[in-house]
Amino acid sequence: METDPKPLVMVDAALFTIRNQQLCLILSRRKEPPFEGAFALSGGFVHVQEDSDTEMAARRVIRHKIGFDAPYLEQLFTFSGAARDPRGWSVSIAYYALIPWALVEGNSSISTFPVEEVPALPFDHGQIVAKAVERLRGKATYSSLPIFLLPAEFTMNDLHQIYEQTIGTRLDKASFRHKILEQDIIEPITGHFRVGAHRPAQFYRLSSKALTPFERKI
Amino acid sequence: METDPKPLVMVDAALFTIRNQQLCLILSRRKEPPFEGAFALSGGFVHVQEDSDTEMAARRVIRHKIGFDAPYLEQLFTFSGAARDPRGWSVSIAYYALIPWALVEGNSSISTFPVEEVPALPFDHGQIVAKAVERLRGKATYSSLPIFLLPAEFTMNDLHQIYEQTIGTRLDKASFRHKILEQDIIEPITGHFRVGAHRPAQFYRLSSKALTPFERKI
DNA sequence: ATTGTTATTTGCAAATTACATTTAAGTATG
DNA sequence: CATACTTAAATGTAATTTGCAAATAACAAT
CATH class of the missing domain: 3.90.79.10 (Nucleoside Triphosphate Pyrophosphohydrolase)
Structure with missing residues (x-):
């Protein structure tokens, strides 16, 4: 040996x-x-x-x-x-x-x-x-990894910001929303909104389908 | 220690x-x-x-x-x-x-x-x-890696086949050609063609610009 | 009720990709 | 030598995706 x-x-x-x-x-x-x-x-x-x-x-x-x-x-x-x-x-x-x-x-x-x-x-x-x-x-840029940087409940804006931070570039809000929702990796928590001095933001959580969200494409 | x-x-x-x-x-x-x-x-x-x-x-x-x-x-x-x-x-x-x-x-x-x-x-x-x-x-699927499986001189079809083999799916010929040529990772060898019982195929080589072709997107 | 601020949706232009077809350029055959 | 045959390469158009701009929605504060 x-x-x-x-x-x-x-x-x-x-x-x-x-x-x-x-x-x-x-x-x-x-x-x-x-x-x-x-x-x-x-x-x-x-x-x-x-x-x-x-x-x-x-x-x-x-x-x-x-x-x-x-x-x-x-x-x-x-x-x-x-x-x-x-x-x-x-x-x-x-x-x-x-x-x-x-x-x-x-x-x-x-x-x-x-x-x-x-x-x-x-x-x-x-x-x-x-x-x-x-x-x-x-x-x-091609997976839903950054979701793991967020707590269990988050808004679309939270998610959007996290992505911009980790990728380091600006991302279009509307397109981002589209792409994310298309993929079914997150789901809205019905009736749960973040309140403030403006329109309330929908809370989301990791979708039950997305057990291994990492494999999914964004 | x-x-x-x-x-x-x-x-x-x-x-x-x-x-x-x-x-x-x-x-x-x-x-x-x-x-x-x-x-x-x-x-x-x-x-x-x-x-x-x-x-x-x-x-x-x-x-x-x-x-x-x-x-x-x-x-x-x-x-x-x-x-x-x-x-x-x-x-x-x-x-x-x-x-x-x-x-x-x-x-x-x-x-x-x-x-x-x-x-x-x-x-x-x-x-x-x-x-x-x-x-x-x-x-x-997102880089030009497979080029390293080819010899120094190859035709577009060689490259196309290599990609289909490594990825394991079919790729459209016209689109493939486009995407590859757009990226300037390969260049035609002027005057050099593969002959046979049909139209001769242009030979290509790794482009001089593509010193680290691996970093380039396909 | 009005204003301000953020969330969300909508619409359309631009770019990309997929698919189908046509044209080009040779060899082989009779 | 004309014709058929085969593969290479180019072209055109439909479908899809993405980028950008604007409109609409929902609340709190005044």
Whole structure:
């Protein structure tokens, strides 16, 4: 079998949320060396005994950070090499997750940064973030992914804004409405409206048909 | 640092080619246990000393198999767990590559199987193949990826067939022609035609503008 | 009742795509 | 050498999708 030195195997997770209509990254300060005290992604070593696979390792890491499982989690890319971690040749299986802000608001151990204002990060976390943003933006243009950034009930405008934020461009309201409704991924909550000093907005929720909304095209 | 047992780290590569107008997978028989003699993907352990990262490891493995670098190589997904390899908890960073058939024709150590007729494979190679096919089909619908399955010079019909094969559906000839030419990813080779018992077909090559054709939309 | 503000619908122009047909350019055959 | 045959390439039009602008609806505040 193999007698060669084996690489370190870890997972890292880029956590996204939308705060104040801005696509943000959730970071926290490292509690151990290397780079103790610096803002970084959530990460940790894969534990062969407790993790059935790396996705479970990522879930464990995320749960440890925010206290619950992220509504959406996807493997992003695997980074590797001798340079990315001072402890030696390593492999990091990177994930990204989408989390509604309401679920983490008030958690004192985390900080958020708009994706355009993320500080310099240790390891190769900058690269991971860049790739995660790219992936998220890409998928948002042809899938209903951004829905996972919203709470269970939301208005068409909420959804529209989330899409514009994640994609980073302006979208026509009427066309957007059309496309979304055509796809049957969301359904109106009859009789439930957001009130205010103007016409009330219909509330929607994920459609029962859209159990795996991610596979649907927008 | 870590004293836990570390997982085995390997790379596996799904090699695609088009043979007889069919999207095929290139497999070869394993020369060592486990599963000695069985058809499997090309794979091997990551060597911390010689591989600068896992992509280089994948290249090394592929070069060892076919003798040269694949024209297109992309990281696919990382598979992991205790069950995928009898030698223990492992991580496999899977890649897929596109290779014109002309480049490997005659190589006696490889076999090809149409993707719909791939035999049962050892490890979790069946899963890897399924994911690779899915990824390839997905990307073919919005990028010019399939071009890497063709030789340097090809006709519009060659390209059209390759697309139909990789996507798995029928595409309108006229619209296809339009969309491709619009994008400037290929250019006609003036004066060069494929002859036969009928109207000669114009030969094309990758456009000089399309240095990274993969980023372009079809 | 009037005004202001946001939500939602409607209508139409522009662009894209699908489908059907025609024209072009050669070889093979008698 | 004219004709049939086959595939390549171009053309034209219907159907669909998308982009843009305006109209209408529904409420609160005044």
